[in-house]
Amino acid sequence: MCEASETAAAQAPLPPQGSEPVNKRPDWDTYFMDIAHVVKTRSNCCRRNVAALIVKDYRIISTGYNGTPRGVRNCCDGGCERCHSNVPSGSGLGECICSHAEENSITQAAYHGISTKGATIYVTLSPCLMCSKMIINAGIREVVYDEEYSVTEQTRAILAEAGVTLRRLAGYRRPMLTRAPASPDAAP
Numbered sequence: 702m703c704e705a706s707e708t709a710a711a712q713a714p715l716p717p718q719g720s721e722p723v724n725k726r727p728d729w730d731t732y733f734m735d736i737a738h739v740v741k742t743r744s745n746c747c748r749r750n751v752a753a754l755i756v757k758d759y760r761i762i763s764t765g766y767n768g769t770p771r772g773v774r775n776c777c778d779g780g781c782e783r784c785h786s787n788v789p790s791g792s793g794l795g796e797c798i799c800s801h802a803e804e805n806s807i808t809q810a811a812y813h814g815i816s817t818k819g820a821t822i823y824v825t826l827s828p829c830l831m832c833s834k835m836i837i838n839a840g841i842r843e844v845v846y847d848e849e850y851s852v853t854e855q856t857r858a859i860l861a862e863a864g865v866t867l868r869r870l871a872g873y874r875r876p877m878l879t880r881a882p883a884s885p886d887a888a889p
């Protein structure tokens with residue numbers, strides 16, 4: 702090495718020790734979960750914001766976020782009486798007119814005539830029993846989630862029996878987004 706290049710190498714800025722390179726690419730799980738968190742910002746539910754992303758062969762085939770059905774007044778504008786009442790977490794769900802994110806991502810695929818068979822679903826919150834039944838019957842083979850709401854034993858059992866993998870994304874760090882999430886103590 703000549704003296705000039707030695708000097709250039711010595712002057713090249715080095716990343717601080719222990720920090721990650723600026724241009725480090727996210728792995729696929731992180732990439733899809735980050736996108737799901739962006740989709741979540743479109744949720745119109747006043748209780749909680751959740752999103753789902755259906756992926757097949759590394760391609761996003763459908764997205765969904767929770768809220769009132771198409772053509773019905775948005776939950777945040779008073780469309781869902783149950784969400785606007787002070788019912789405690791987890792109760793009155795039979796009267797809730799907000800669709801769940803998983804439900805919307807599956808029906809959105811159906812709406813556009815796209816098969817979900819063999820796909821993976823990324824969800825920002827672990828799935829409920831109702832959505833797990835839909836996931837199974839939509840032919841989805843894997844569920845990857847970020848935050849854990851309350852995965853019941855029954856939910857775990859039917860997913861396992863149907864051969865659907867349920868996996869929490871370990872060590873995942875949520876992206877910084879401009880819209881504040883719904884209150885952490887709000888219930889779906």
Ligand SMILES: [Zn+2]
Nearest residue numbers: 746776784799
């Ligand atoms: Zn709602």
Ligand SMILES: [Zn+2]
Nearest residue numbers: 801828829832
């Ligand atoms: Zn659900």
